[in-house]
């Protein structure tokens with residue numbers, strides 16, 4: 001995800017590798033938050049890495065030149081930044097994540113950056129600077145094949161089923177290691193501030209359905225991209241995480257006792273406590289926009305004129 005600096009991440013001092021089950025290893029990111037993410041190493045007959053954002057130091061003990069397969073759970077840079085560290089690996093993604101990986105225009109469209117200049121003119125809170133482009137310049141990635149929902153990957157003595165878990169992005173995927181009771185849910189990341197759906201193509205209903213799907217699998221161990229692996233109260237934590245979406249919707253509603261436009265709602269810190277990162281207001285706008293659309297559909301909110309909304 002394009003994680004924001006004021007989201008609450010766990011902080012770590014050292015990179016390290018934790019074995020979750022024989023051959024399934026958690027590669028802890030060398031630093032918390034964007035542009036890093038935790039990765040998974042499958043150390044089987046086929047050696048595979050799921051997401052490459054842990055950082056080159058974290059991957060050094062993995063012996064990257066011996067990795068056969070890289071799987072990106074989605075196109076976001078904190079999950080793909082280290083693809084180049086694995087020179088011999090084939091790269092697999094969901095087909096819906098292919099366009100933003102191979103085409104910069106598509107990446108901007110998925111993120112909603114194609115609208116940023118127009119929105120910046122309407123709302124000066126939405127800043128034009130693209131700081132993360134300076135952290136990791138736009139890059140075109142190599143993709144060798146696709147994974148879709150229900151595919152089984154046979155790594156040798158380890159098998160995993162692909163879970164299409166859309167919402168965060170359209171082709172966001174996770175993995176179910178049924179024998180070991182492990183689910184990897186990538187950016188269904190259980191961070192306390194809740195799900196992130198700040199891309200233009202993020203989808204609230206899909207995100208909620210994807211969280212429910214993981215809850216129903218009743219994982220024994222749950223791995224995600226920005227927290228340490230969880231072993232206790234997983235279903236409860238997933239439900240709490242899911243409920244933050246409804247809490248945000250309630251906060252939006254509280255502001256709409258009198259008519260406000262989407263741009264007037266941005267800047268009221270409904271989602272981000274601070275707008276200290278150039279993209280925060282932009283993402284907040286994208287996220288509130290999705291809530292407004294859904295609240296209109298549910299008839300919780302009505303559109304009172306061309307730009308303003310109010311509680312029904």
Ligand SMILES: [Zn+2]
Nearest residue numbers: 001002076187
């Ligand atoms: Zn992401």
